[in-house]
Amino acid sequence: MFQRNAKVVQNILIAEKTWLLELECPEIAQKIFPGQFVMLRVKETFDPLLNRAFALYDVCHSPTHHYFGIQIVYVRIGKMTNLLSEIQPGESLDIIGPLGKPFLDSEEYSKNNKLISSDKRYSEIATFIAGGIGQTPFRSWWRFLLGEESYNGKSISKPIEKIYFFWGARAVSFFGRLEDFSSTKIEIFLATEDGSKGFRGRVTDHFFNLFHPQIHPEKSPGLIYACGPEPMLEGLGKWCVSHNLICFLSLESPMACGYGVCNTCVVKIGNPSLWDYQKICVDGPAFLANDIVWDNQSN
């Protein structure tokens, strides 16, 4: 974990209300892994008071420095992101990171879960499901899984074969940098609420239609990773659990600190009769859908 002042390299509009921000922070870039996040603060301002969490989009290299910075992608929605969208190259931001736990690939996951180690589907296929700005953690994750980039000194021992990438947004104008997800091994499925591109409706419904185990028993999504608004994750998580699919949900929550001291960001982990609060910023942000106790299931 480092707290640094990071110089803004670029801050560009890439889609409706969506920006890509590149920061110079070599120490964090060298240590961060897909699934982790950073906390950002704009200048010495008291309003917004707290730092905000942003997922690693990707690391970047310069001709002189390997791992010289990181990229994040954000949507302008409130106090902090309004300020962020105005920031110019050359200005600097406070950054803390890397934070949270890295995503687990099938090899890491099977260390504690023998069931899947012999099942090739999990080591060959992965599915990403993103809602809104939830695509952000998946750019670096696909590049790791397909063996294109190493993070924190690690590269995948055996790259996977196929990624299904589902992404849902309000309208086509919100899909920024689709080219950042282009690879011969990635199949992209888009969904929009207004039907301006791809499937009209919810991205999870799009996924359920195409991967329903009873309708398409021959099709496996492999390990599923999802990120998006909580109602989407709850619906998807419950569906995956009921169909015996292994699904990691990258959760969001208000975060006052991001590094484990404030006890803000808790989620119930366990089962409805025996659960404990865990911290999303330290024990997550990604959790197995099976382990999450959704509030309306308990009490």
Added chain:
Amino acid sequence: MFDSTNNNGEANSIPNNPESIDLRVRIGSISLRNPVLLASGTAGYAREFGSLMNWDKIGGIVPKTITVLPRKGNPPPRTVETPCGLLNSIGLDNDGIDYFISSYLPELRKINTAIIPNVAGKSLEEFGELASRLAHEPGITALELNLSCPNVSGGIDFAIDPLLAKKIVNLCTSKCSHPIIAKLTPNITDLLPIIQSVAEAGATAVSIANTFLGMAIDWRKRKPILGNQLGGLSGPAIKPIVLRMVWQMSKVSPIPIIAVGGIGTLDDVMEFLVAGASAVQIGTANFYNPSAATKIVDELPKAIQELGYSSLREVIGVGHQ
């Protein structure tokens, strides 16, 4: 870099280099290398900071409140940001005294700074039990009693009842020889009766203050935002109010005051020292700037020098002279 542990500045001559400024403070029988502490509930049990904190620099840490039994705490959302402030209703989420003693305390002892555990009981007896459990634990500089957590539903706010507060402090001082600090609530019109009664009962100092009761509402959803509905307000928004309390109380309090509330910069600390605080605790600022406390310690000598003093002690309460 200034090294506060290696300090031999004497208080009688005005030094011309900041490195000889004496930052040490005494709060009754408590000696600290400098007055900058981390407030309970905003610094975990130290381990969470990883490499984000230089423990050799700061005056001490007050770890998160410990209760007799583990508590899960309140349902989320547990915090909400308000203009220049933070509302929280964490609800004393903690692992209980057994776990604190077996797991957190041994780790806390390894860091090179003063350790001031903070405890909260649901009753007089529970406070007594917590004080006895910690009485013989080595490596503890003082014990802070959280008389004032607004988040424990059904719990009594002991810091609004001078008699009860006195009984608690009496019991704790009889069970435990560590100096006792009483942490008070600001949700009360006059702090003096409480301060007087805890002082009579043998408290070494008071911490002023815990958070201010408040709330936030999402009108579109027609309901409060916090899972617990009500919460405690902290951060820069409350600083002027706490500063006023410390100013008023330091003139009349029989025991030293540790200021807590919206402190996050050198200016804040200097203002509270001038107002009469003997030490300060950094709370919410740790969240958005974990190096706030160490930065302040680095900057203190120059500010003290600017006032023409050679020791921090000379600044305390200078506003009243």
